[in-house]
Amino acid sequence: EAQVTQNPRYLITVTGKKLTVTCSQNMNHEYMSWYRQDPGLGLRQIYYSMNVEVTDKGDVPEGYKVSRKEKRNFPLILESPSPNQTSLYFCASSLIRGPSYEQYFGPGTRLTVT
Amino acid sequence: KNEVEQSPQNLTAQEGEFITINCSYSVGISALHWLQQHPGGGIVSLFMLSSGKKKHGRLIATINIQEKHSSLHITASHPRDSAVYICAVRLFYNTDKLIFGTGTRLQVFP
Numbered sequence: 265e266a267q268v269t270q271n272p273r274y275l276i277t278v279t280g281k282k283l284t285v286t287c288s289q290n291m292n293h294e295y296m297s298w299y300r301q302d303p304g305l306g307l308r309q310i311y312y313s314m315n316v317e318v319t320d321k322g323d324v325p326e327g328y329k330v331s332r333k334e335k336r337n338f339p340l341i342l343e344s345p346s347p348n349q350t351s352l353y354f355c356a357s358s359l360i361r362g363p364s365y366e367q368y369f370g371p372g373t374r375l376t377v378t
Numbered sequence: 379k380n381e382v383e384q385s386p387q388n389l390t391a392q393e394g395e396f397i398t399i400n401c402s403y404s405v406g407i408s409a410l411h412w413l414q415q416h417p418g419g420g421i422v423s424l425f426m427l428s429s430g431k432k433k434h435g436r437l438i439a440t441i442n443i444q445e446k447h448s449s450l451h452i453t454a455s456h457p458r459d460s461a462v463y464i465c466a467v468r469l470f471y472n473t474d475k476l477i478f479g480t481g482t483r484l485q486v487f488p
Contacts, residue, residue, distance in 0.1 A: 295474070306480040307464065314474065322475070354421060366411065367476070369421035 266291045270355050270370035277345055278378055285340045285373050287355030295358045296338040297322070297367070298330065300351040307354065313338055345377040381405050384465050384479035391486050397452040399482045401465030404446065412439050412450050413464040415481070421464070424450070455486045 268289045277283055289296065297312035299322075309322030313332040327349055329341040338357075342349060355370040382403045391397055401410070412424040425432050425439040427448065432439050436455075441448040452459055465479040 297476075299478075304480060307466070307476075307478040309476060312474055320474070352419065356421075366423040366426050368423070369413075372419045372421075374419075 266368065268355055268357055268368050268370035270353075270373050272373060273371060274374050276376045276378065279346055280344050283342050283345060283375075285342075285353060285355075285375070287338045287340065287370055288336050289338075289355075289357040289368065290336065291357060291359070291368065292335065293357035293359050293368070294335070296332070297356050298328070298338070298340050299354045299356065300324065300349075301354065301372075302351050310340070310353075345375075347377050349375065350377050351375060380480070381477050382465055382467055382479040384463075384482050386482060387480070389482055389484045391455050391484070393456055393486055393488050395455050395486075397455050397459075397484065397486075399450045399463050399465075399484070401448045401450070401479055402446060403448075403465075403467045403477075405467065405477070406470035407443075407446075407467040408470045409468040410441055410448050411466040411468070411476070412448075413466060415462040415464060417461070424463075452484075455484075457486045457488050460485050 271286045294315045298310040299307045301307045308324050310328050311330040313319045319330050353373045356367040358367045385400045409428045411426050414424050415421045427441040436453045438451040462481040462483050464481045466476045469475045
């Protein structure tokens with residue numbers, strides 16, 4: 265089954281404790297992206313990647329890092345989480361960047377930083 | 379002002395009603411997406427449009443590029459259509475980037 269998986273689905277952590285949210289897709293998609301969703305603000309892009317070893321900043325990259333060492337994986341790293349990073353996070357992938365291809369979303373990771 | 383605006387923000391309907399959700403945008407786009415987010419949080423892509431109209435079951439999406447406006451219609455609405463519907467545009471000058479509306483929360487009552 266074609267899917268995007270994220271782990272963990274739920275995470276409560278404390279300020280400053282490094283964490284990684286994993287994202288994996290089994291569709292051989294070149295394009296992967298991370299979004300955060302906050303009430304009243306909608307979805308906002310954090311980082312995206314057009315292929316292995318190619319990443320770029322989205323709208324809200326501060327406080328986040330990503331890496332793309334393999335085509336299927338695109339982990340999101342919070343080196344020193346802060347309470348303002350409490351949010352619902354989505355990973356997404358698509359076959360290729362451009363207007364013609366839909367994005368497949370992971371199930372979401374709800375992160376709480378205390 | 380947001381680059382992508384949706385209306386209404388909230389919508390309630392009785393089962394069987396015809397529903398319209400609107401999306402207006404102020405930027406040049408190469409495509410527009412309609413997404414559905416269920417109460418559990420998962421997001422599903424419904425449509426991708428660059429012109430005209432698309433239909434899938436009871437869902438119809440239209441776009442008017444000149445007026446920078448798109449509509450999502452649901453015919454014969456059903457309680458299982460209750461969800462948040464999100465409009466997103468792919469920028470013309472940067473097709474890697476999606477800008478999202480804040481969503482329309484739809485509740486359909488039996």
